[in-house]
Amino acid sequence: MKSNDVVRFVKTVLVAASVIMIAGCMAMKHKAVSPMTIQGFSSPESVVMTEDCKRIFVSNMGDKLVHYAKDNDGFITEIGHDGMILNRNYLPKDGHLNSPKGMAIIKDTLYVADVDRVVGFDIKTREKVFDLDLSSEKSGFLNDLEVFNEQTLFLSATDIGKVYMITIGQDADSTSYKAIAHGIKGPNGLYYDKKADKLYVAGFGDGKQGNGELGVVEYKGGEHSYQSLTKPLGYLDGLARFDDDNLIFSDWVSFDKSGVLRVFNLKTGELSTRSLSEEVRGPADFLYVRKHGLMWMPKMLEGKVLVSEVK
Numbered sequence: 205m206k207s208n209d210v211v212r213f214v215k216t217v218l219v220a221a222s223v224i225m226i227a228g229c230m231a232m233k234h235k236a237v238s239p240m241t242i243q244g245f246s247s248p249e250s251v252v253m254t255e256d257c258k259r260i261f262v263s264n265m266g267d268k269l270v271h272y273a274k275d276n277d278g279f280i281t282e283i284g285h286d287g288m289i290l291n292r293n294y295l296p297k298d299g300h301l302n303s304p305k306g307m308a309i310i311k312d313t314l315y316v317a318d319v320d321r322v323v324g325f326d327i328k329t330r331e332k333v334f335d336l337d338l339s340s341e342k343s344g345f346l347n348d349l350e351v352f353n354e355q356t357l358f359l360s361a362t363d364i365g366k367v368y369m370i371t372i373g374q375d376a377d378s379t380s381y382k383a384i385a386h387g388i389k390g391p392n393g394l395y396y397d398k399k400a401d402k403l404y405v406a407g408f409g410d411g412k413q414g415n416g417e418l419g420v421v422e423y424k425g426g427e428h429s430y431q432s433l434t435k436p437l438g439y440l441d442g443l444a445r446f447d448d449d450n451l452i453f454s455d456w457v458s459f460d461k462s463g464v465l466r467v468f469n470l471k472t473g474e475l476s477t478r479s480l481s482e483e484v485r486g487p488a489d490f491l492y493v494r495k496h497g498l499m500w501m502p503k504m505l506e507g508k509v510l511v512s513e514v515k
Contacts, residue, residue, distance in 0.1 A: 238498055239481030240511040242287045246277070248502040248509055250348075250489035252307045252314070259327065260285065260491070261294070262502065262509060263304040263316055269504070271362075272319055272344030276300040280307075280316065280325075287511065296323075297330035306348030306394075306489050308357055310372075315357060317346040322359060322370065336370065336379060348489060350394035350403070358384075360391040362408050367391050367421060367430075384428040385421045389436070392416070393443030393453060393489060405430070406440035406453045416440040418453060418468055434468065434475065442490040442501075452478065452514070454487035454501070463487035465514065480512040 247265035254260075259282060266277035278301035282294040295301070295314070301323065304316045313333060315324045320343060324334025338346060338361075345363035352358055352369065359368040359381070366383045373379040385391070390408035397404065401423065407416035415436035421428055439456035441463075446452035449471050456463045462483035467476045486504030492514075493500075501510045 238511055238513050240287050241482075241503075242283060242289070242509045242511070243507065244289050244292065245281065245502075245507045245509060246279075247504055247507065248281075248488070249305045249504060250307050250316075251491040251500040251502060251509060252309055253491055253493070253500075254309055254327070257493075260500070261307060261314060261327075263307055265303040265305065265504075271303055271305070271347075274302045274319060276302060278302050278304040278318065280304060280314070283509070295325050295327075295330060296332060297325075299332060305346070306360070308349035308351050310351055310354055310357075315349055317349055317359060319344055320346060322346065322349070322357070334372070334379075336376075336381065338368075338381065341366075341368075341383075347392050347408075348394045350396045352396060358394050358396060358403055360394055360405065362390045362392055365389065365391060367394070367403070367405060385430040388419065388430055390416055392441050395443045395445060395451065397445070404433075404443060404451060406443040408439050408441065409436070412459075414438050414458070416455075418443075418451070433473070437466065437475075439463075440466075441488050444490070444492040445494060446492070446514075447494070452492060454484075454490060456486060459505075461485070479515045480510060481515075482510065482512070484510060 247269045248262050250263045262281045264279050279293045280295035281292050282290045302319045304318045307316045313324045314327050320339040322336045326333050343361040343364045347360045347362045350358040355372050357370040365388045367385040368381050369384050370381040391405050392408040393406035395404045403421040405419045409416035418434045419432045421430050441454045443453040451468045465478040484503050488502040488504045491500040
């Protein structure tokens, strides 16, 4: 093959790959009818999407909404962009999950926080490829996961007020973790801003006091430090980037009332509220697709997932 032919071939492959990627994301835009309510879940807690926008997964805590329960009834569902449940019990293929919550995807591995461990599954083969036991930390409420880089995850431990950094090794011996923040009021949802190198934390609060706040973990002077960004607000859960200047996060408000969506302006510190197409009881760890303005919100207390534009 001549050099010019090689160049043309490479360009063709790159263009084709780009078209496939765009087609996958655009397919979601056209197929996701908004608003749409998807039923058939069992205490849905978190929604994640693969980087190419083609696959969506929902974690299910199980029939009993008990965050620390080791009852073997948790699972992960794969759903389509049109709201169809493709496989209700997609993961695990073998073995069990207890009360799976926050998820994160690195390449072809889906990681999920499950009570006192973090488990990883190959989403192509469905085989378990990672299992990190954190029971020695005395937490029964490992909650959200956020990607730092291809070898590192952030993890929130709601009941003990800590945020961890997990370094993923080639095997168990080379995998490690360490606490990077302490004393947070129920750290729950996580969002990492790569450009600013800041980890934002939505707090669920101490126990049932409803005093969770929005805060940030920064690395300065050779160590991590946590700082509150708001006053105590409520039972905060999911957290994401809303636009260039704002973060958006969910607040349960109460266990017997509908929750709200709050927006925090990173420049001014101003708080405001937003709404979805319908009220949500138990607004958990949502997926917000900023490009399309769509939110995939678990209605945990109702066993549903709502797909809606943010108003």
